[in-house]
Amino acid sequence: MRARVAANIDFVVGEIDPRLYGSFIEHLGRAVYSGIYEPGHASADANGFRTDVIDLVRELDVPIVRYPGGNFVSAYNWEDGIGPKEDRPVRLDLAWHTSETNEVGIHEFADWAEAAGTQMMLAVNLGSRGLDEARAFVEYVNHPSGTYWSDLRRKNGREDPWGVKMWCLGNEMDGPWQIGQKTADEYGRLAFETAKALRAYDTSLELVVCGSSTPTMATYPAWEATVLDYTYDSVDYISLHMYFKNHDKDLPRYLSLPAQLDDYIQTVAGIIRMTKAKKRSKRDVYISFDEWNVWYHSEAQDKATLQGEDGWPIAPPLLEDIYDFADVLQVGAILNTFIRRADVVKVGCLAQLVNVIAPIMTVKDGPAWRQTTFWPYYYASRYGRGTALNLALDCPGYDSAVATGVPYLDISAVRAEDGTVAFFCVNRHETEEIALDVALQGLPLSRIVMDKVIAGHALDATNGPGEEPVAPVDGTGAEVVAEPGGGRLTAPIAPLSYRVIRLGD
Known part of the structure; x- marks a missing residue:
């Protein structure tokens, strides 16, 4: 099978915000306790x-981390x-049916973020609380001194403000599982008034309003239209969430789910453009895809805790999916989708970072x-940081139960500031190799500077604390030929493989 690709220096999607590769830490399961702490x-x-x-987080170079939730935030009192620490209350967490000791709060998380080399993206509780809680939290975190909340922060050991710029106005407020669920009109009004108050404090804050929790919600996409109608000129981003499942072990269907993700992004992007036109606005609102991941492996084992059969345990194992090789292909294709939509998706948070549906696991x-x-x-x-190139792809495809015309080759490309170009490739075909042929138009690239591949594993192959067999190795067979006006990259992309090829001059 052959896949022909045209990569032109002048045909671009847009600049990639480094925060596209952010992540998420929630007070859920062992993400915090025996995870980061x-x-x-x-x-x-x-x-x-x-x-x-911390070393593994730094290895990933995570630019921003969302905290403290998630469903947890909708009944959370940040003052706890x-x-x-000895004076902090133990609270019942209604979201995950556990007990929260509050041993880790904003001070501790901020210290961890600094040690991990990442920025904070904080969420306020618009479920059980509201505007006053939000403005007090922002003042505590960001104001230098001379007010009740800023001086309380200094009394608690932090002289200088943290200066957090990105704030989420609640979490998944459309969801019936959410503490304080609201209609689109209820939430839109509350989000608008909260945004107005926070803007009165600092116009430079970046505010994220809640979009649909998933494209399967009955209120989608009317929710986005209503909420943006209230908030468009007051916020910077609308959040989207999506998780990917493969309960039926139908691999072609599973690997075609990013097509649904792309439809989700394009639909909401259209609503953003419609609202901008309706408001005659000069502002741009972007998408913050601040929850996404594969999540299904652990669902059965979590039922007892989530249904209350275990009482109210402290930091029990929850959502501890053990990922396999098939999930490598899926996550690779999801990230490619975000790169190809980098003109509208500016922030992303892989949910989550440690232990809870996470790339990093720990043993207590x-x-x-x-x-x-x-x-x-x-x-x-x-x-994947730099400029996303707008590739033209000619490749055979297939139809699945959830999408049609899904190309067997999933590919994206990013041109970095130093002129190198990285191609991220996923071959979805179970048995056929793809002969990749990329025309490099106006790109003066003449050598391969990196070639890594993950391939040849059983679909259910996993890693563990004693061994990590599913890992990249050096790729073979790739060639780049310099030609006037550009050149050509050719490479064999093995069946069911993830491959990254970087080219330089």
């Missing part, structure tokens, strides 16, 4: 953070997580290790 662990620093986890009192999905996330984050 485990005092007494052999690798723990003076603040109780696992440095083995400040002040002396033991090692941290890389899941199979660590690798496509790693390569996109490391080499």
